[in-house]
Amino acid sequence: MATIRDVAKLAGVSVATVSRVINKSGYVNKETEQSVQQAIKMLNYEPNKVARGLASKKTETIALIMPDISNPFFAELARAVEDVARTYGYTVLICNSDNESDKEQTYINVLKKRYVDGILFATHSLQAADISAMNDAGIPLVILDRAPAEASCYVVRSKNYEGAKLAVRHLLDAGCKKIAHIYGPQDTATGKERMLGYEDSVRHFDWFSPSLMVPGHFRINGGMDAVEELMARHPDVDGIFAGNDLMALGAMKKLKQMGLSVPDQVALCGFDGIELTVITEPELTTIAQPIYDIGALSTRLLVKKIEGVAVDNQIYEFDVELIARGSSRKDMKTP
Amino acid sequence: MATIRDVAKLAGVSVATVSRVINKSGYVNKETEQSVQQAIKMLNYEPNKVARGLASKKTETIALIMPDISNPFFAELARAVEDVARTYGYTVLICNSDNESDKEQTYINVLKKRYVDGILFATHSLQAADISAMNDAGIPLVILDRAPAEASCYVVRSKNYEGAKLAVRHLLDAGCKKIAHIYGPQDTATGKERMLGYEDSVRHFDWFSPSLMVPGHFRINGGMDAVEELMARHPDVDGIFAGNDLMALGAMKKLKQMGLSVPDQVALCGFDGIELTVITEPELTTIAQPIYDIGALSTRLLVKKIEGVAVDNQIYEFDVELIARGSSRKDMKTP
DNA sequence: GTGAAAGCGCTAACAG
DNA sequence: CTGTTAGCGCTTTCAC
Numbered sequence: 113m114a115t116i117r118d119v120a121k122l123a124g125v126s127v128a129t130v131s132r133v134i135n136k137s138g139y140v141n142k143e144t145e146q147s148v149q150q151a152i153k154m155l156n157y158e159p160n161k162v163a164r165g166l167a168s169k170k171t172e173t174i175a176l177i178m179p180d181i182s183n184p185f186f187a188e189l190a191r192a193v194e195d196v197a198r199t200y201g202y203t204v205l206i207c208n209s210d211n212e213s214d215k216e217q218t219y220i221n222v223l224k225k226r227y228v229d230g231i232l233f234a235t236h237s238l239q240a241a242d243i244s245a246m247n248d249a250g251i252p253l254v255i256l257d258r259a260p261a262e263a264s265c266y267v268v269r270s271k272n273y274e275g276a277k278l279a280v281r282h283l284l285d286a287g288c289k290k291i292a293h294i295y296g297p298q299d300t301a302t303g304k305e306r307m308l309g310y311e312d313s314v315r316h317f318d319w320f321s322p323s324l325m326v327p328g329h330f331r332i333n334g335g336m337d338a339v340e341e342l343m344a345r346h347p348d349v350d351g352i353f354a355g356n357d358l359m360a361l362g363a364m365k366k367l368k369q370m371g372l373s374v375p376d377q378v379a380l381c382g383f384d385g386i387e388l389t390v391i392t393e394p395e396l397t398t399i400a401q402p403i404y405d406i407g408a409l410s411t412r413l414l415v416k417k418i419e420g421v422a423v424d425n426q427i428y429e430f431d432v433e434l435i436a437r438g439s440s441r442k443d444m445k446t447p
Numbered sequence: 448m449a450t451i452r453d454v455a456k457l458a459g460v461s462v463a464t465v466s467r468v469i470n471k472s473g474y475v476n477k478e479t480e481q482s483v484q485q486a487i488k489m490l491n492y493e494p495n496k497v498a499r500g501l502a503s504k505k506t507e508t509i510a511l512i513m514p515d516i517s518n519p520f521f522a523e524l525a526r527a528v529e530d531v532a533r534t535y536g537y538t539v540l541i542c543n544s545d546n547e548s549d550k551e552q553t554y555i556n557v558l559k560k561r562y563v564d565g566i567l568f569a570t571h572s573l574q575a576a577d578i579s580a581m582n583d584a585g586i587p588l589v590i591l592d593r594a595p596a597e598a599s600c601y602v603v604r605s606k607n608y609e610g611a612k613l614a615v616r617h618l619l620d621a622g623c624k625k626i627a628h629i630y631g632p633q634d635t636a637t638g639k640e641r642m643l644g645y646e647d648s649v650r651h652f653d654w655f656s657p658s659l660m661v662p663g664h665f666r667i668n669g670g671m672d673a674v675e676e677l678m679a680r681h682p683d684v685d686g687i688f689a690g691n692d693l694m695a696l697g698a699m700k701k702l703k704q705m706g707l708s709v710p711d712q713v714a715l716c717g718f719d720g721i722e723l724t725v726i727t728e729p730e731l732t733t734i735a736q737p738i739y740d741i742g743a744l745s746t747r748l749l750v751k752k753i754e755g756v757a758v759d760n761q762i763y764e765f766d767v768e769l770i771a772r773g774s775s776r777k778d779m780k781t782p
Numbered sequence: 783g784t785g786a787a788a789g790c791g792c793t794a795a796c797a798g
Numbered sequence: 799c800t801g802t803t804a805g806c807g808c809t810t811t812c813a814c
Contacts, residue, residue, distance in 0.1 A: 116807065116808060125785085126784065127785090127808075127809090128784070128787095128809085128810080129784060129785075131808065135809080139784090141783055144783080162501045162506065162806085162808095163790090163807030164807075164809075165497045165790095166498050166808075166809095167809040167810080168809060182722075183522075184517075184519060184522070186522075187519070190541065191516050194543055203540055203561065206525065206529055221493070222496075225493055225495055225496045225497075227497045332722075332725075332726060364728075369728070388519075391697070391699075391700055391726070392727060392728075393699075450791055450792085451793095452792095462791090462801090463800070463802080464800060465792095466792070467800085469792095472794090473794095475799065476799060476800085479800080495792070498790065498806090499791075501792075501808090502791075502792045502794080502806050503794090503806085
């Protein structure tokens with residue numbers, strides 16, 4: 113591989129000039145630039161990223177720290193992140209935190225030693241203290257799914273609260289008389305806000321009881337277990353709003369196993385809009401977030417921040433959308 | 448951040464000695480080592496990976512090039528890769544090729560400029576020429592799902608042919624009288640070998656016809672379309688072996704939409720064993736590969752190769768396992 | 783406009 | 799066993 117020195121020699125200039133040409137920094141005479149470009153072409157020269165990283169402390173690398181890439185939500189997100197990062201010439205490192213903050217700390221530490229340019233956090237174990245520590249360390253970050261207030265950095269999120277209300281209203285419209293909620297971890301903004309949206313929508317009904325809310329840990333199995341407990345407590349539940357699609361998928365499965373038909377006996381609505389919501393029969397009604405767009409915007413923001421481009425808001429909030437499908441079409445069956 | 452020079456100064460030794468200590472290379476007196484360690488602790492020193500990368504041309508980074516991380520199979524694989532890589536102190540870069548060889552070439556080029564230590568290929572657009580080019584360039588690689596013969600480097604794969612035979616036999620045992628196959632891309636070893644396994648299992652039956660084989664492109668939609676075409680051609684098909692789980696999931700969906708019951712009217716078997724095979728009702732019967740183990744072993748092999756440790760075989764072939772579930776339990780319903 | 787030179791932080795001969 | 803020194807390939811003052 114040719115080095116900058118080879119190019120300089122061939123073009124009959126100094127390495128500084130070559131550097132100026134490839135970085136478009138500083139003035140350089142049209143003609144000399146031409147000959148440098150020619151030399152570059154001749155030698156098929158491409159700057160070494162590692163050397164550049166050491167000298168400039170910029171590696172054109174970003175890291176995506178998330179709980180688990182094998183969770184379809186994060187896999188879809190990661191795809192968007194990588195797509196956008198690539199268009200900017202950035203490369204992406206993946207980190208699975210399992211939401212354990214020590215793992216996360218270890219990653220952060222490693223990433224610093226690697227001169228990673230910025231970090232995209234899609235995990236909730238990150239503490240406010242960590243955020244300001246990163247800020248102090250001067251390492252740009254963008255955080256997903258934080259509460260609006262917590263922002264001392266860019267936050268990209270969806271309207272969880274409104275989405276939850278949308279879900280409940282939809283189930284009511286579909287004719288549900290008693291709606292339960294399977295909730296996600298309450299130390300996450302998503303879990304908390306979606307639950308609050310549910311509560312605020314139903315607390316005034318006389319059928320409401322706090323025991324209609326059951327945890328499901330955002331996982332398929334969690335959804336299954338939750339349904340079991342729920343139907344034991346309240347056999348008359350005829351609608352369930354799950355805090356994410358995986359739990360809703362688990363719920364659907366368990367309901368069918370219990371011989372309860374979806375949506376006729378129990379209508380179901382999830383949250384997120386992952387692609388797999390269409391593989392069940394009936395398909396899963398869900399409150400969809402624009403997952404790809406979220407990943408894409410987050411990455412774009414991160415890159416802007418890294419490159420020192422000013423961006424207006426600190427918080428970007430996406431609208432969510434009800435996608436009504438078979439799992440909640442009670443109305444169509446009861447004319 | 449402290450540098451190696453700071454440590455050397457504090458410990459009263461040269462940077463070379465510090466380097467020896469942190470790399471455990473060469474001899475160094477117990478006592479000096481102690482004081483170096485102490486200085487390291489005092490300063491909270493951690494070697495800078497970028498500088499080390501430039502000097503040694505080893506970055507402790509590997510890349511995973513695959514078609515698409517949002518495909519659950521690859522997401523599960525990526526999780527395993529990252530887990531194992533981390534235990535060795537390696538970091539993983541993700542690359543989505545969409546099986547387009549120009550994207551792949553671009554990645555390879557970028558990865559070289561970044562001194563990536565090794566590459567794990569889980570994509571089939573890589574040509575034999577590329578493989579030897581990489582070999583010549585001295586960059587270690589491990590390839591997934593190649594044919595045994597193609598190996599001029601480490602190959603990790605599963606018994607696709609045998610698995611396909613297993614699938615067909617299982618469907619026959621379940622009472623199927625006419626079994627179709629939805630096949631994956633024929634430029635992939637997996638697609639090809641699984642189809643061959645199917646053909647060799649059924650070609651001697653008088654009901655067999657090549658029109659029982661329909662392409663599904665390894666995708667959900669492909670599986671759906673395939674079923675539509677298949678049932679139009681052969682309404683009496685009562686068993687389908689799909690070349691992967693996503694197509695099988697699509698097939699199940701379409702069958703239900705067409706009012707055909709699974710498994711009673713059509714039994715179904717997929718291939719891969721992704722986690723999502725359990726979310727449908729009935730659950731999907733599948734020929735499971737040990738996806739996590741495959742990713743884990745591949746990574747381990749790659750790291751060994753990078754670190755110059757001798758490993759015996761060039762080809763590692765995993766057994767597959769029939770997981771018989773609801774989608775093929777015809778027998779249980781017809782006593 | 784351009785070049786010389788001093789690093790970035792670490793590794794790896796080569797002496798001693 | 800340990801220190802000196804010359805890079806790795808590039809960026810970036812600072813003169814000219």
